[in-house]
Amino acid sequence: MALSVPKVHPLPPILAEWTDRSGDYFDRVQKTEPEYLVWSRFPVKVYVQPADQWSQTWVTLMTQAVNEWKAYFPLELVDRRDSADIRIDRASIPLRFPPVERVRFADVRFELYEQDAILQHRMIIRVQPNRPDLSMLAAARHELGHALGIWGHSSLETDVMYFSQVRTPPLISARDVNTLKRVYEQPTRLGW
Ligand SMILES: [Zn+2]
Structure with a gap:
Protein backbone atom coordinates (compact mmCIF):
# COMPACT_ATOMS: atom_id res chain seq x y z
CA MET A 1 0.00 0.00 0.00
CA ALA A 2 1.49 3.34 -1.07
CA LEU A 3 1.78 5.78 1.79
CA SER A 4 1.56 9.42 0.81
CA VAL A 5 2.88 12.41 2.71
CA PRO A 6 0.63 13.26 5.73
CA LYS A 7 -1.48 16.37 5.20
CA VAL A 8 -4.15 18.23 7.16
CA HIS A 9 -7.82 18.00 6.09
CA PRO A 10 -10.35 20.80 6.66
CA LEU A 11 -12.09 20.47 10.03
CA PRO A 12 -15.60 19.02 10.04
CA PRO A 13 -18.14 21.86 10.49
CA ILE A 14 -19.15 21.38 14.13
CA LEU A 15 -15.56 21.03 15.33
CA ALA A 16 -14.52 24.07 13.28
CA GLU A 17 -16.91 26.21 15.31
CA TRP A 18 -16.16 24.57 18.65
CA THR A 19 -14.20 26.68 21.15
CA ASP A 20 -13.55 25.79 24.76
CA ARG A 21 -10.70 26.43 27.18
CA SER A 22 -10.96 23.56 29.64
CA GLY A 23 -7.95 21.75 28.19
CA ASP A 24 -7.42 18.43 26.48
CA TYR A 25 -5.39 15.22 26.60
CA PHE A 26 -4.09 15.32 23.05
CA ASP A 27 -0.59 14.41 24.28
CA ARG A 28 -1.99 10.94 25.03
CA VAL A 29 -3.31 10.32 21.51
CA GLN A 30 -1.11 7.88 19.62
CA LYS A 31 -0.04 8.06 16.02
CA THR A 32 -0.58 4.94 13.95
CA GLU A 33 0.78 3.74 10.62
CA PRO A 34 -1.31 6.31 8.67
CA GLU A 35 -0.57 8.83 11.47
CA TYR A 36 -3.74 10.33 13.00
CA LEU A 37 -6.99 8.41 12.44
CA VAL A 38 -8.90 11.29 10.89
CA TRP A 39 -12.07 10.98 8.81
CA SER A 40 -12.35 13.32 5.84
CA ARG A 41 -15.64 12.37 4.11
CA PHE A 42 -18.70 13.52 6.01
CA PRO A 43 -21.04 12.46 7.37
CA VAL A 44 -19.18 9.40 8.59
CA LYS A 45 -21.42 6.35 8.11
CA VAL A 46 -22.15 4.22 11.17
CA TYR A 47 -23.74 0.79 11.06
CA VAL A 48 -25.30 -0.74 14.15
CA GLN A 49 -25.98 -4.46 13.88
CA PRO A 50 -29.78 -4.89 13.80
CA ALA A 51 -31.63 -6.47 16.68
CA ASP A 52 -32.65 -10.05 17.02
CA GLN A 53 -35.39 -10.87 19.52
CA TRP A 54 -33.00 -10.56 22.51
CA SER A 55 -31.06 -7.46 21.65
CA GLN A 56 -33.39 -4.51 21.11
CA THR A 57 -31.96 -2.82 24.21
CA TRP A 58 -28.42 -3.23 22.91
CA VAL A 59 -29.40 -1.59 19.60
CA THR A 60 -31.14 1.27 21.40
CA LEU A 61 -28.06 1.94 23.55
CA MET A 62 -25.61 1.77 20.63
CA THR A 63 -27.81 4.17 18.66
CA GLN A 64 -27.99 6.52 21.64
CA ALA A 65 -24.18 6.64 21.85
CA VAL A 66 -23.99 7.47 18.13
CA ASN A 67 -26.54 10.26 18.59
CA GLU A 68 -24.61 11.70 21.53
CA TRP A 69 -21.43 12.03 19.42
CA LYS A 70 -23.52 13.45 16.59
CA ALA A 71 -23.86 16.66 18.61
CA TYR A 72 -20.13 17.23 17.98
CA PHE A 73 -19.32 15.30 14.83
CA PRO A 74 -21.13 14.60 11.51
CA LEU A 75 -22.39 11.01 11.73
CA GLU A 76 -25.09 9.16 9.84
CA LEU A 77 -26.65 5.80 10.69
CA VAL A 78 -26.74 3.43 7.70
CA ASP A 79 -28.32 0.02 7.11
CA ARG A 80 -25.57 -1.58 5.08
CA ARG A 81 -22.60 -2.99 6.94
CA ASP A 82 -20.31 -3.18 3.90
CA SER A 83 -20.65 0.52 3.06
CA ALA A 84 -20.21 1.75 6.64
CA ASP A 85 -17.10 3.54 7.91
CA ILE A 86 -17.75 2.50 11.51
CA ARG A 87 -19.34 -0.86 12.32
CA ILE A 88 -20.78 -1.67 15.71
CA ASP A 89 -21.14 -5.41 16.13
CA ARG A 90 -22.64 -7.48 18.90
CA ALA A 91 -20.04 -10.02 19.87
CA SER A 92 -18.47 -11.91 22.69
CA ILE A 93 -14.91 -10.85 23.19
CA PRO A 94 -12.25 -13.38 24.09
CA LEU A 95 -10.28 -12.81 27.27
CA ARG A 96 -6.84 -11.36 26.72
CA PHE A 97 -4.00 -10.64 29.06
CA PRO A 98 -2.92 -7.94 29.48
CA PRO A 99 -6.33 -6.41 28.68
CA GLN A 115 -10.16 2.88 -2.90
CA ASP A 116 -9.64 4.92 -6.07
CA ALA A 117 -5.96 5.24 -5.07
CA ILE A 118 -6.99 6.90 -1.80
CA LEU A 119 -5.95 5.42 1.54
CA GLN A 120 -9.06 4.81 3.66
CA HIS A 121 -9.84 3.26 7.00
CA ARG A 122 -12.77 1.58 8.63
CA MET A 123 -13.39 1.01 12.32
CA ILE A 124 -14.87 -2.13 13.80
CA ILE A 125 -16.33 -1.83 17.28
CA ARG A 126 -17.49 -4.84 19.27
CA VAL A 127 -19.73 -4.49 22.29
CA GLN A 128 -20.86 -7.60 24.09
CA PRO A 129 -24.61 -7.73 24.88
CA ASN A 130 -26.18 -8.82 28.16
CA ARG A 131 -24.33 -6.32 30.33
CA PRO A 132 -25.95 -3.63 32.53
CA ASP A 133 -27.47 -0.93 30.28
CA LEU A 134 -25.31 1.87 31.64
CA SER A 135 -22.16 -0.19 31.07
CA MET A 136 -23.06 -0.98 27.47
CA LEU A 137 -23.89 2.67 26.79
CA ALA A 138 -20.64 3.87 28.37
CA ALA A 139 -18.65 1.28 26.42
CA ALA A 140 -20.23 2.33 23.12
CA ARG A 141 -19.60 6.02 23.87
CA HIS A 142 -15.94 5.25 24.69
CA GLU A 143 -15.26 3.00 21.69
CA LEU A 144 -16.89 5.57 19.39
CA GLY A 145 -14.45 8.14 20.76
CA HIS A 146 -11.61 5.88 19.59
CA ALA A 147 -13.36 5.29 16.25
CA LEU A 148 -13.65 9.04 15.63
CA GLY A 149 -9.90 9.40 16.12
CA ILE A 150 -9.10 9.68 19.83
CA TRP A 151 -6.57 6.83 19.78
CA GLY A 152 -5.58 7.11 23.42
CA HIS A 153 -6.93 7.55 26.94
CA SER A 154 -7.55 10.43 29.31
CA SER A 155 -6.24 10.42 32.88
CA LEU A 156 -9.37 12.16 34.24
CA GLU A 157 -12.39 10.07 35.14
CA THR A 158 -14.74 12.87 34.09
CA ASP A 159 -13.81 12.21 30.44
CA VAL A 160 -15.45 9.56 28.29
CA MET A 161 -11.99 8.47 27.20
CA TYR A 162 -10.76 7.80 30.76
CA PHE A 163 -8.62 4.65 30.76
CA SER A 164 -10.59 2.80 33.41
CA GLN A 165 -14.20 1.92 34.10
CA VAL A 166 -16.00 4.18 36.58
CA ARG A 167 -19.11 3.70 38.68
CA THR A 168 -20.97 6.64 37.12
CA PRO A 169 -19.94 6.92 33.48
CA PRO A 170 -19.53 10.54 32.32
CA LEU A 171 -21.14 12.12 29.29
CA ILE A 172 -18.92 13.43 26.48
CA SER A 173 -16.86 16.19 28.13
CA ALA A 174 -15.55 19.47 26.74
CA ARG A 175 -12.07 17.96 27.12
CA ASP A 176 -13.11 15.00 24.97
CA VAL A 177 -14.30 17.38 22.24
CA ASN A 178 -11.20 19.60 22.60
CA THR A 179 -9.01 16.53 22.14
CA LEU A 180 -11.01 15.40 19.12
CA LYS A 181 -10.66 18.85 17.57
CA ARG A 182 -6.89 18.78 18.06
CA VAL A 183 -6.73 15.35 16.40
CA TYR A 184 -8.53 16.81 13.37
CA GLU A 185 -5.97 19.61 13.15
CA GLN A 186 -3.20 17.03 12.61
CA PRO A 187 -1.82 15.66 9.37
CA THR A 188 -2.77 12.17 8.21
CA ARG A 189 -2.09 9.86 5.30
CA LEU A 190 -5.77 8.88 5.27
CA GLY A 191 -8.09 10.36 2.67
CA TRP A 192 -5.39 11.44 0.20
ZN1 LIG B 1 -10.28 2.81 25.26
Missing part, protein backbone atom coordinates in the same frame (compact mmCIF):
# COMPACT_ATOMS: atom_id res chain seq x y z
CA VAL A 100 -6.27 -4.10 25.65
CA GLU A 101 -9.28 -2.03 26.62
CA ARG A 102 -10.65 -0.63 29.86
CA VAL A 103 -13.54 -3.05 29.94
CA ARG A 104 -13.40 -6.69 28.93
CA PHE A 105 -16.63 -6.60 26.96
CA ALA A 106 -15.84 -3.99 24.29
CA ASP A 107 -13.05 -3.19 21.86
CA VAL A 108 -12.27 -1.43 18.59
CA ARG A 109 -9.81 -1.97 15.79
CA PHE A 110 -9.12 -0.31 12.46
CA GLU A 111 -8.49 -1.69 8.99
CA LEU A 112 -6.82 0.13 6.13
CA TYR A 113 -7.82 -0.24 2.49
CA GLU A 114 -7.31 1.59 -0.74
Whole structure:
Protein backbone atom coordinates (compact mmCIF):
# COMPACT_ATOMS: atom_id res chain seq x y z
CA MET A 1 0.00 0.00 0.00
CA ALA A 2 1.49 3.34 -1.07
CA LEU A 3 1.78 5.78 1.79
CA SER A 4 1.56 9.42 0.81
CA VAL A 5 2.88 12.41 2.71
CA PRO A 6 0.63 13.26 5.73
CA LYS A 7 -1.48 16.37 5.20
CA VAL A 8 -4.15 18.23 7.16
CA HIS A 9 -7.82 18.00 6.09
CA PRO A 10 -10.35 20.80 6.66
CA LEU A 11 -12.09 20.47 10.03
CA PRO A 12 -15.60 19.02 10.04
CA PRO A 13 -18.14 21.86 10.49
CA ILE A 14 -19.15 21.38 14.13
CA LEU A 15 -15.56 21.03 15.33
CA ALA A 16 -14.52 24.07 13.28
CA GLU A 17 -16.91 26.21 15.31
CA TRP A 18 -16.16 24.57 18.65
CA THR A 19 -14.20 26.68 21.15
CA ASP A 20 -13.55 25.79 24.76
CA ARG A 21 -10.70 26.43 27.18
CA SER A 22 -10.96 23.56 29.64
CA GLY A 23 -7.95 21.75 28.19
CA ASP A 24 -7.42 18.43 26.48
CA TYR A 25 -5.39 15.22 26.60
CA PHE A 26 -4.09 15.32 23.05
CA ASP A 27 -0.59 14.41 24.28
CA ARG A 28 -1.99 10.94 25.03
CA VAL A 29 -3.31 10.32 21.51
CA GLN A 30 -1.11 7.88 19.62
CA LYS A 31 -0.04 8.06 16.02
CA THR A 32 -0.58 4.94 13.95
CA GLU A 33 0.78 3.74 10.62
CA PRO A 34 -1.31 6.31 8.67
CA GLU A 35 -0.57 8.83 11.47
CA TYR A 36 -3.74 10.33 13.00
CA LEU A 37 -6.99 8.41 12.44
CA VAL A 38 -8.90 11.29 10.89
CA TRP A 39 -12.07 10.98 8.81
CA SER A 40 -12.35 13.32 5.84
CA ARG A 41 -15.64 12.37 4.11
CA PHE A 42 -18.70 13.52 6.01
CA PRO A 43 -21.04 12.46 7.37
CA VAL A 44 -19.18 9.40 8.59
CA LYS A 45 -21.42 6.35 8.11
CA VAL A 46 -22.15 4.22 11.17
CA TYR A 47 -23.74 0.79 11.06
CA VAL A 48 -25.30 -0.74 14.15
CA GLN A 49 -25.98 -4.46 13.88
CA PRO A 50 -29.78 -4.89 13.80
CA ALA A 51 -31.63 -6.47 16.68
CA ASP A 52 -32.65 -10.05 17.02
CA GLN A 53 -35.39 -10.87 19.52
CA TRP A 54 -33.00 -10.56 22.51
CA SER A 55 -31.06 -7.46 21.65
CA GLN A 56 -33.39 -4.51 21.11
CA THR A 57 -31.96 -2.82 24.21
CA TRP A 58 -28.42 -3.23 22.91
CA VAL A 59 -29.40 -1.59 19.60
CA THR A 60 -31.14 1.27 21.40
CA LEU A 61 -28.06 1.94 23.55
CA MET A 62 -25.61 1.77 20.63
CA THR A 63 -27.81 4.17 18.66
CA GLN A 64 -27.99 6.52 21.64
CA ALA A 65 -24.18 6.64 21.85
CA VAL A 66 -23.99 7.47 18.13
CA ASN A 67 -26.54 10.26 18.59
CA GLU A 68 -24.61 11.70 21.53
CA TRP A 69 -21.43 12.03 19.42
CA LYS A 70 -23.52 13.45 16.59
CA ALA A 71 -23.86 16.66 18.61
CA TYR A 72 -20.13 17.23 17.98
CA PHE A 73 -19.32 15.30 14.83
CA PRO A 74 -21.13 14.60 11.51
CA LEU A 75 -22.39 11.01 11.73
CA GLU A 76 -25.09 9.16 9.84
CA LEU A 77 -26.65 5.80 10.69
CA VAL A 78 -26.74 3.43 7.70
CA ASP A 79 -28.32 0.02 7.11
CA ARG A 80 -25.57 -1.58 5.08
CA ARG A 81 -22.60 -2.99 6.94
CA ASP A 82 -20.31 -3.18 3.90
CA SER A 83 -20.65 0.52 3.06
CA ALA A 84 -20.21 1.75 6.64
CA ASP A 85 -17.10 3.54 7.91
CA ILE A 86 -17.75 2.50 11.51
CA ARG A 87 -19.34 -0.86 12.32
CA ILE A 88 -20.78 -1.67 15.71
CA ASP A 89 -21.14 -5.41 16.13
CA ARG A 90 -22.64 -7.48 18.90
CA ALA A 91 -20.04 -10.02 19.87
CA SER A 92 -18.47 -11.91 22.69
CA ILE A 93 -14.91 -10.85 23.19
CA PRO A 94 -12.25 -13.38 24.09
CA LEU A 95 -10.28 -12.81 27.27
CA ARG A 96 -6.84 -11.36 26.72
CA PHE A 97 -4.00 -10.64 29.06
CA PRO A 98 -2.92 -7.94 29.48
CA PRO A 99 -6.33 -6.41 28.68
CA VAL A 100 -6.27 -4.10 25.65
CA GLU A 101 -9.28 -2.03 26.62
CA ARG A 102 -10.65 -0.63 29.86
CA VAL A 103 -13.54 -3.05 29.94
CA ARG A 104 -13.40 -6.69 28.93
CA PHE A 105 -16.63 -6.60 26.96
CA ALA A 106 -15.84 -3.99 24.29
CA ASP A 107 -13.05 -3.19 21.86
CA VAL A 108 -12.27 -1.43 18.59
CA ARG A 109 -9.81 -1.97 15.79
CA PHE A 110 -9.12 -0.31 12.46
CA GLU A 111 -8.49 -1.69 8.99
CA LEU A 112 -6.82 0.13 6.13
CA TYR A 113 -7.82 -0.24 2.49
CA GLU A 114 -7.31 1.59 -0.74
CA GLN A 115 -10.16 2.88 -2.90
CA ASP A 116 -9.64 4.92 -6.07
CA ALA A 117 -5.96 5.24 -5.07
CA ILE A 118 -6.99 6.90 -1.80
CA LEU A 119 -5.95 5.42 1.54
CA GLN A 120 -9.06 4.81 3.66
CA HIS A 121 -9.84 3.26 7.00
CA ARG A 122 -12.77 1.58 8.63
CA MET A 123 -13.39 1.01 12.32
CA ILE A 124 -14.87 -2.13 13.80
CA ILE A 125 -16.33 -1.83 17.28
CA ARG A 126 -17.49 -4.84 19.27
CA VAL A 127 -19.73 -4.49 22.29
CA GLN A 128 -20.86 -7.60 24.09
CA PRO A 129 -24.61 -7.73 24.88
CA ASN A 130 -26.18 -8.82 28.16
CA ARG A 131 -24.33 -6.32 30.33
CA PRO A 132 -25.95 -3.63 32.53
CA ASP A 133 -27.47 -0.93 30.28
CA LEU A 134 -25.31 1.87 31.64
CA SER A 135 -22.16 -0.19 31.07
CA MET A 136 -23.06 -0.98 27.47
CA LEU A 137 -23.89 2.67 26.79
CA ALA A 138 -20.64 3.87 28.37
CA ALA A 139 -18.65 1.28 26.42
CA ALA A 140 -20.23 2.33 23.12
CA ARG A 141 -19.60 6.02 23.87
CA HIS A 142 -15.94 5.25 24.69
CA GLU A 143 -15.26 3.00 21.69
CA LEU A 144 -16.89 5.57 19.39
CA GLY A 145 -14.45 8.14 20.76
CA HIS A 146 -11.61 5.88 19.59
CA ALA A 147 -13.36 5.29 16.25
CA LEU A 148 -13.65 9.04 15.63
CA GLY A 149 -9.90 9.40 16.12
CA ILE A 150 -9.10 9.68 19.83
CA TRP A 151 -6.57 6.83 19.78
CA GLY A 152 -5.58 7.11 23.42
CA HIS A 153 -6.93 7.55 26.94
CA SER A 154 -7.55 10.43 29.31
CA SER A 155 -6.24 10.42 32.88
CA LEU A 156 -9.37 12.16 34.24
CA GLU A 157 -12.39 10.07 35.14
CA THR A 158 -14.74 12.87 34.09
CA ASP A 159 -13.81 12.21 30.44
CA VAL A 160 -15.45 9.56 28.29
CA MET A 161 -11.99 8.47 27.20
CA TYR A 162 -10.76 7.80 30.76
CA PHE A 163 -8.62 4.65 30.76
CA SER A 164 -10.59 2.80 33.41
CA GLN A 165 -14.20 1.92 34.10
CA VAL A 166 -16.00 4.18 36.58
CA ARG A 167 -19.11 3.70 38.68
CA THR A 168 -20.97 6.64 37.12
CA PRO A 169 -19.94 6.92 33.48
CA PRO A 170 -19.53 10.54 32.32
CA LEU A 171 -21.14 12.12 29.29
CA ILE A 172 -18.92 13.43 26.48
CA SER A 173 -16.86 16.19 28.13
CA ALA A 174 -15.55 19.47 26.74
CA ARG A 175 -12.07 17.96 27.12
CA ASP A 176 -13.11 15.00 24.97
CA VAL A 177 -14.30 17.38 22.24
CA ASN A 178 -11.20 19.60 22.60
CA THR A 179 -9.01 16.53 22.14
CA LEU A 180 -11.01 15.40 19.12
CA LYS A 181 -10.66 18.85 17.57
CA ARG A 182 -6.89 18.78 18.06
CA VAL A 183 -6.73 15.35 16.40
CA TYR A 184 -8.53 16.81 13.37
CA GLU A 185 -5.97 19.61 13.15
CA GLN A 186 -3.20 17.03 12.61
CA PRO A 187 -1.82 15.66 9.37
CA THR A 188 -2.77 12.17 8.21
CA ARG A 189 -2.09 9.86 5.30
CA LEU A 190 -5.77 8.88 5.27
CA GLY A 191 -8.09 10.36 2.67
CA TRP A 192 -5.39 11.44 0.20
ZN1 LIG B 1 -10.28 2.81 25.26
